[in-house]
Amino acid sequence: MIGLDKAGAQRGRRWIFTDISFMLEAGRILAVLGPNGRGKTTLIKALAGLVPLAAGRRVAPRVIGYVSQSIGADIPYRALDVVVMGRARGLGLFGAPGAADYRAAVEALELVGARDFAERPFDRLSGGERQIVLLARALATGSPALVLDEPASALDLANQNRLLTVLREVKRQGRHAILFSTHLPQHALSVADDALLMLGPSEHSIGPTRAVLNEADLMRLYGLRVRRVTLDNDGCAPIETVVPLFAGAGP
Numbered sequence: 005m006i007g008l009d010k011a012g013a014q015r016g017r018r019w020i021f022t023d024i025s026f027m028l029e030a031g032r033i034l035a036v037l038g039p040n041g042r043g044k045t046t047l048i049k050a051l052a053g054l055v056p057l058a059a060g061r062r063v064a065p066r067v068i069g070y071v072s073q074s075i076g077a078d079i080p081y082r083a084l085d086v087v088v089m090g091r092a093r094g095l096g097l098f099g100a101p102g103a104a105d106y107r108a109a110v111e112a113l114e115l116v117g118a119r120d121f122a123e124r125p126f127d128r129l130s131g132g133e134r135q136i137v138l139l140a141r142a143l144a145t146g147s148p149a150l151v152l153d154e155p156a157s158a159l160d161l162a163n164q165n166r167l168l169t170v171l172r173e174v175k176r177q178g179r180h181a182i183l184f185s186t187h188l189p190q191h192a193l194s195v196a197d198d199a200l201l202m203l204g205p206s207e208h209s210i211g212p213t214r215a216v217l218n219e220a221d222l223m224r225l226y227g228l229r230v231r232r233v234t235l236d237n238d239g240c241a242p243i244e245t246v247v248p249l250f251a252g253a254g255p
């Protein structure tokens with residue numbers, strides 16, 4: 005279980021968000037949406053205990069599987085060692101990772117479909133490949149709570165699909181509460197039970213994804229006309245997506 009209770013956070017003297025409450029249980033996914041600079045990262049860092057709350061309280065397990073927005077760390081280790089670092093909180097001050105930790109790291113890499121990255125130097129992976137390895141590191145923590153800041157920001161279409169499949173599988177296992185932020189409403193519609201729209205510092209909407217991601221509120225959120233459309237998916241469950249009606253058409 006992870007969540008916030010009447011929480012608010014400031015940057016300097018400015019309130020970034022106020023009075024946000026939710027409790028996310030294992031087996032549930034919450035997506036956080038808002039325009040650039042609205043406060044998604046601040047909320048995620050507050051949830052991860054990295055930014056102090058100026059009001060309310062957070063409820064969180066001791067260890068959180070956290071993936072930050074920054075994927076640029078030039079760590080000269082193998083990808084497998086980066087994933088093993090996710091086990092560090094369970095090792096104590098001078099503990100070294102053992103066979104069980106490496107097994108957990110390999111399993112996490114397998115779950116995200118990146119077993120073949122294990123021996124590659126992390127600092128020579130592409131941005132998207134790093135993002136996948138960092139997701140594996142979050143999974144390897146074994147934490148019941150995964151908090152992911154724009155986990156798809158560097159991923160191509162196939163890897164976005166892979167990420168959504170992994171999130172669905174982790175949700176199905178029922179052992180993790182998952183919160184992720186995204187600029188892609190279709191990702192929220194695809195996997196999230198609930199969504200949080202950060203409409204303004206003192207205004208937000210939270211609830212079942214399909215109800216919260218309505219056209220009127222999305223237009224208010226982004227200041228842009230949008231259409232929510234349902235696409236046939238060759239016999240599979242239909243896909244819901246959001247299409248922005250950009251001014252003009254074509255080049």
Ligand SMILES: Nc1ncnc2c1ncn2[C@@H]1O[C@H](COP(=O)(O)OP(=O)(O)OP(=O)(O)O)[C@@H](O)[C@H]1O
Nearest residue numbers: 015016020038039040041042043044045046047073
């Ligand atoms: N360390 C900081 N010190 C002061 N202000 C900050 C700091 N980090 C972020 N801010 C400000 O807080 C506000 C919210 O930023 P935040 O990074 O949480 O937004 P975001 O919704 O995650 O944006 P994006 O979609 O661009 O990643 C912004 O106005 C930003 O300039």
